[in-house]
Amino acid sequence: MGSARTAEASPAALSAIGPPPPVSNHALVVGQGGAWIARVPNFLVHVDPRLGEVRSRLVIGSKGFFSINVAEGADAIWASNPSGLTRVNPATDEQRQIVQLSEELTTVDVTAGEGAIWMGIGTGSIVRLDPATGSHRWFRGLDPIDEITVGHGSVWTIDVLGSTVTRYDPETMRSRATIPVTGGVDAIVVGEQVWILSRTLGSLTELDPTTNELGHAVQVGDAPTVMTAGLGAIWVADRDGSIRRVDEATRQVTPLALGAEARALAFDDETDTLWVDIV
Secondary structure (H helix, E strand, C coil): CCCCEEECCCHHHHHHHCCCCCCCCCCEEEECCEEEEEECCCEEEEEECCCCEEEEEEECCCCCCCCCEEEEECCEEEEEECCEEEEECCCCCCEEEEEECCCCCCCEEEEEECCEEEEEECCCEEEEECCCCCCEEEECCCCCCCEEEEECCEEEEEECCCCEEEEECCCCCCEEEEEECCCCCCEEEECCCEEEEECCCCEEEEECCCCCCEEEEEECCCCEEEEEEECCEEEEEECCCEEEEEECCCCCEEEEECCCCEEEEEEECCCCEEEEEEC
């Protein structure tokens, strides 16, 4: 069974910068030599992972919003909020807005993979960005998108209100499957399988990417919030101040006492480190 170390920047320093955003699976990412933490209304905090100290605070976009998400890929950090998609140079913290939006009252999520950067918009649009050329393409008229992720040769989105997962072909963006989820879906993560979280039921359910079928649910606490994948496991935070490690192979659940509520999780595959943003 794999294990992970946890790393923490100064909570006092982070709280002075701004409050955490509403619960989001993509409010924290580790990569490119740093940890990057979203803060409302429109801040991105760059933390030095060696010292656990705040290196800089970036203002993303020109307005404040209720949500901001972040991804790492193609030698850059990507931040999304309803004003658009911003590329951040991780070495210099220089930022450049790549896509502009005017979706002030919707969710905007971002992820990286399958050779592109993907921005999912709550009203049912996806932007696919080629990081090498900077060109991007819109796909509209899709299902509502509350979260987006990629893996197993597909783009995956969730519709919280509709309780569905939609799977898209990353080349054509045609829907491969729309999967209804009894009990609701609030978050999705890609590991060795695809996993969906129901905060209402406190359960984690496997979605088989070869058949698009749902497996048995695993209980992961009374009030789960966010999750991430790493070391052959899914790590799920709960409002009770714990993290539960779910082994993808055995489905064994191992509780880890944290002592404080985690608002965001991210796994650093290079160092086998689990990063936790503590309220």
